[in-house]
Amino acid sequence: MNRRGVITSGVAAAAALGGAARAQTLGAPAAGGAKAGSSPFAETLAEMTWQEADAAAKAGASVLWTFGVIEQHGPHLPLGTDVYIPSAALRRTRALLAERGHGAVILPAFYWGVNQVSGAFPGSVEVQPATMVALMTDVLSSLKKQGFARVFCTSGHGDALHNKTIFDGVMAGRQASGVDAAILFNTPLVKRLGLDQANPAVLGFDVQEAPAKFIDVHAGDPETSAMLHEHPELVRKDLLPGLRSTDYGPADLAEWRKGQDAARAKTPLGYFGDPASADAARGAARLEAQAKAMADVILARVAAK
Numbered sequence: 280m281n282r283r284g285v286i287t288s289g290v291a292a293a294a295a296l297g298g299a300a301r302a303q304t305l306g307a308p309a310a311g312g313a314k315a316g317s318s319p320f321a322e323t324l325a326e327m328t329w330q331e332a333d334a335a336a337k338a339g340a341s342v343l344w345t346f347g348v349i350e351q352h353g354p355h356l357p358l359g360t361d362v363y364i365p366s367a368a369l370r371r372t373r374a375l376l377a378e379r380g381h382g383a384v385i386l387p388a389f390y391w392g393v394n395q396v397s398g399a400f401p402g403s404v405e406v407q408p409a410t411m412v413a414l415m416t417d418v419l420s421s422l423k424k425q426g427f428a429r430v431f432c433t434s435g436h437g438d439a440l441h442n443k444t445i446f447d448g449v450m451a452g453r454q455a456s457g458v459d460a461a462i463l464f465n466t467p468l469v470k471r472l473g474l475d476q477a478n479p480a481v482l483g484f485d486v487q488e489a490p491a492k493f494i495d496v497h498a499g500d501p502e503t504s505a506m507l508h509e510h511p512e513l514v515r516k517d518l519l520p521g522l523r524s525t526d527y528g529p530a531d532l533a534e535w536r537k538g539q540d541a542a543r544a545k546t547p548l549g550y551f552g553d554p555a556s557a558d559a560a561r562g563a564a565r566l567e568a569q570a571k572a573m574a575d576v577i578l579a580r581v582a583a584k
């Protein structure tokens with residue numbers, strides 16, 4: 280095959296890896312018995328060859344990059360929950376973009392995020408914001424050098440400082456390399472951080488959430504539902520019935536957000552919400568709604584340039 284042929288097949292592979300490949304890889308046990316979708320590299324740049332990456336960049340593919348953290352998620356969910364869930368959302372987003380004619384490449388997830396709240400629990404890793412900004416600057420500059428012009432950065436972790444740091448890293452990367460990088464957060468988070476929505480590096484998406492009686496922000500119903508859908512093999516399902524809802528309100532949330540020992544005292548088991556009410560189908564629907572909302576914003580941005 281000539282060079283042009285290689286590139287063409289690379290583009291096809293990069294664009295087609297969405298729906299069909301996902302259906303093959305997720306849900307079906309791999310040869311070794313492990314679920315293929317459990318790999319943090321599943322459907323990312325790490326599984327492509329350099330020719331496929333080159334072809335994707337030349338074809339104008341967007342880069343999707345999510346920022347999670349290794350953090351306690353109660354007795355029932357793995358420490359990598361904030362990496363698994365947004366990675367699944369990006370795989371689905373890419374499939375939706377491919378269906379609508381836009382190629383995207385998923386970067387392996389950033390998982391050494393900033394973690395104030397759960398720092399007092401074993402297994403939670405704390406990274407300084409400056410470390411994260413420096414690494415982001417280098418990665419974004421590398422992408423720009425390789426010809427990827429556009430990068431969308433999402434988050435799997437609610438910590439305010441973590442998300443502010445993603446924004447700072449995006450701004451640093453833009454300044455260092457000229458890459459068109461932007462955060463892509465849900466609009467309530469953008470507002471909570473006080474970010475200027477007129478800034479081209481700030482993109483918000485909206486997902487309708489059913490009103491809840493109590494606040495559910497960490498390892499509760501939404502995250503447990505998503506994990507039951509996407510990675511049921513990693514959920515300690517036998518523990519779920521015994522996990523009582525925290526039934527907390529805004530004052531409890533403010534206390535919990537002080538972090539470290541205050542968070543551990545407020546939630547001794549680690550979750551803030553109602554994990555026992557989780558439902559895989561609801562997790563799937565939420566993931567789909569989020570992926571669709573993100574794909575809409577990405578396509579609008581691509582069309583505007």
Ligand SMILES: [Zn+2]
Pocket residue numbers: 352360361435436437497498502
């Ligand atoms: Zn989480």
